């Protein structure tokens with residue numbers, strides 16, 4: 021059996037009626053059921069639709085829920101609407117809008133991310149407020165609500181307080197707001213986080229969220245998607261899919277695309293190569309295994325690009341270079357400590373190292389069309405490291421949200 025956090029893992033939980041549960045002939049007898057709907061992944065179709073942002077109006081809907089008109093803007097009848105919680109700079113929105121799902125409400129508390137959000141999406145959907153002070157009445161009628169709640173207490177990099185932690189525990193605030201919407205609550209929910217969400221506190225935290233959603237009338241399913249299926253970044257993320265009153269048919273997830281290379285996103289115009297002490301320090305920190313790896317990479321006739329990141333080994337910061345041609349999962353850069361570097365090796369040229377640029381971070385998140393001029397370089401890297409990979413959301417919107425809302 022696959023481990024629960026492996027990319028491609030999926031399971032679904034549906035709410036089973038009491039009558040169904042009491043029928044011994046039923047496969048769901050006495051428990052929550054499991055169901056799956058395998059669907060072949062069409063990579064050609066995916067890459068065709070990857071290329072452009074849909075240009076939909078972004079005016080906020082009136083809370084009366086009229087889906088045909090909002091303010092002075094006109095919406096297509098039958099169009100889908102989304103509320104984006106923990107919106108950050110709005111990468112979930114980018115993935116949804118490529119599928120014609122229009123975001124009419126967004127919420128985040130961070131002023132820097134709000135500056136990025138406004139610069140890219142305008143001001144009409146974003147509510148900058150602590151989610152603890154957001155109420156169901158603040159949210160317009162939408163078809164789907166997304167929640168990329170903070171992962172600090174769930175990721176291996178953190179202290180693993182789980183959902184008892186102050187920040188990751190905010191997922192319960194999201195549930196509260198949805199609960200307060202009562203009959204206006206969205207039909208579908210998508211909750212995203214790191215794989216540690218499934219395993220924190222022996223899985224009890226995850227099951228508690230699942231139970232809460234079930235109590236609110238949602239059946240749930242889980243998929244683990246890796247950004248490496250779309251871009252040269254290894255970034256597995258858990259997506260909890262919830263549907264009100266109907267069984268969740270989880271989509272079959274695409275496997276990592278082995279043809280992806282960091283070279284595809286490398287910014288060849290940037291030549292800020294490290295020199296002097298910084299360069300020597302990088303090579304001096306490599307373990308014998310790492311140094312041998314660099315040598316091997318260096319001898320290749322083809323020039324290739326590798327991701328490198330700092331780790332602490334025996335209390336000492338060391339650099340490690342990836343064996344494959346992918347970037348590691350981008351992380352929030354606090355004080356520059358988890359910023360990735362990029363190493364250019366092979367092709368009979370000198371091996372070079374430099375920091376990954378904002379442009380490379382943006383490309384690795386599918387956010388190459390975004391503007392970052394409203395914030396500093398450090399803030400842009402921080403926001404990108406914290407964000408959701410656009411093509412992953414785009415795929416999920418096409419393969420699950422749009423189908424579930426039909």
Ligand SMILES: C[S@@+](CC[C@H](N)C(=O)[O-])C[C@H]1O[C@@H](n2cnc3c(N)ncnc32)[C@H](O)[C@@H]1O
Pocket residue numbers: 106107108109110111112127128129130133149150151152168169170171190403406407408
């Ligand atoms: C994992 S990031 C989400 C990133 C986002 N999905 C994107 O694509 O940019 C978590 C977000 O939660 C926000 N956040 C943290 N505490 C919050 C709170 N109390 N109320 C609202 N938002 C909060 C952070 O500012 C951060 O942008």
